[in-house]
Amino acid sequence: xxxxxxxxxxxxxxxxxxxxxKSLAKALxxxxxxxxxxxxxxxxxxxxxxxxxxxxxxxxSLLLQLLSKTPNLAPVLSDSGIxxxxxxxRPVTIKDIMNETGLKKTVIYKKLEQAKKRSLxxxxxxxxxxxxxxxxxxxxxxxxxxxxxxxIDERIxxxxxxxxxxxxxxxxxxxxxxxxxxxxxxxYKDYKIEILTITNYYYLPKKKLAKKDILxxxxxxxxxxxxxxxxxxxxxxxxxxxxxxxIKHQIIMNLNAxxxxxxxEGYPTYQEIKDRAAVYGIKIK
Numbered sequence: 001x002x003x004x005x006x007x008x009x010x011x012x013x014x015x016x017x018x019x020x021x022k023s024l025a026k027a028l029x030x031x032x033x034x035x036x037x038x039x040x041x042x043x044x045x046x047x048x049x050x051x052x053x054x055x056x057x058x059x060x061s062l063l064l065q066l067l068s069k070t071p072n073l074a075p076v077l078s079d080s081g082i083x084x085x086x087x088x089x090r091p092v093t094i095k096d097i098m099n100e101t102g103l104k105k106t107v108i109y110k111k112l113e114q115a116k117k118r119s120l121x122x123x124x125x126x127x128x129x130x131x132x133x134x135x136x137x138x139x140x141x142x143x144x145x146x147x148x149x150x151x152i153d154e155r156i157x158x159x160x161x162x163x164x165x166x167x168x169x170x171x172x173x174x175x176x177x178x179x180x181x182x183x184x185x186x187x188y189k190d191y192k193i194e195i196l197t198i199t200n201y202y203y204l205p206k207k208k209l210a211k212k213d214i215l216x217x218x219x220x221x222x223x224x225x226x227x228x229x230x231x232x233x234x235x236x237x238x239x240x241x242x243x244x245x246x247i248k249h250q251i252i253m254n255l256n257a258x259x260x261x262x263x264x265e266g267y268p269t270y271q272e273i274k275d276r277a278a279v280y281g282i283k284i285k
Contacts, residue, residue, distance in 0.1 A: 001082050001145055002167065006038050008074040015064035019052040059148045062141040076114045083167060084111050086142045091127035102168040155204055164220040171217045173199045180204050184218040185233055193236055193280050211241050219249050228268050231255065235273045240282050259284065
């Protein structure tokens with residue numbers, strides 16, 4: 001969810017029962033036209049109805065409660081604010097936030113400076129996290145928003161499964177044939193590793209993906225679906241192009257341990273990987 005400062009100010013007014021266009025315009029010192037345009041954007045985002053009535057979802061209700069009891073949050077939450085603070089539901093570094101949101105360091109630091117003035121975040125050495133003691137209601141809203149956004153996204157068809165997303169990109173699966181870039185297990189066939197899947201794995205926006213991207217997307221999928229089949233094919237793709245990869249990830253570390261002969265619960269055995277590798281002519285040392 002990304003909201004402009006004006007959109008948040010309108011929601012703050014709605015939270016306090018002010019729904020008439022002229023009344024909103026007067027309160028916010030905007031023209032009627034500006035209010036109509038802002039309301040239309042909020043309707044398109046699925047936040048309010050045509051009569052300026054907020055949608056009755058848990059996520060939106062929590063946001064309105066937050067805005068009602070805590071005024072002047074618009075500068076902090078607007079634009080990239082919600083995405084940045086959602087990333088801070090757990091202790092994270094600046095680099096973690098950059099990776100999760102796709103935002104530049106300067107943008108993140110600017111929001112953190114605004115947040116510090118409201119004691120919204122707390123810092124522990126190199127990590128940042130929501131200040132629960134003062135902002136438990138913000139955490140509650142962000143957690144509900146994260147669950148909601150994990151299931152839907154306007155960029156993809158309803159019923160798709162989302163494995164990773166930020167403002168710039170999304171990895172998902174769908175049984176439909178879509179105008180999107182096939183990635184992860186659906187792209188392995190381009191590298192002579194044919195896999196029969198019951199769904200298609202996609203990446204947006206459309207662009208040419210490197211092998212390292214395809215591997216990274218496979219890992220996002222495995223994080224949510226840690227099946228033996230998925231792990232075997234990740235091991236094959238990784239082993240085939242190992243010299244080209246420089247990637248640190250727990251799944252890769254565990255697969256390397258398996259390939260070295262170690263048994264790890266929940267992972268395929270060395271022999272299982274070796275037997276499947278032989279089918280594709282991939283050498284496993």
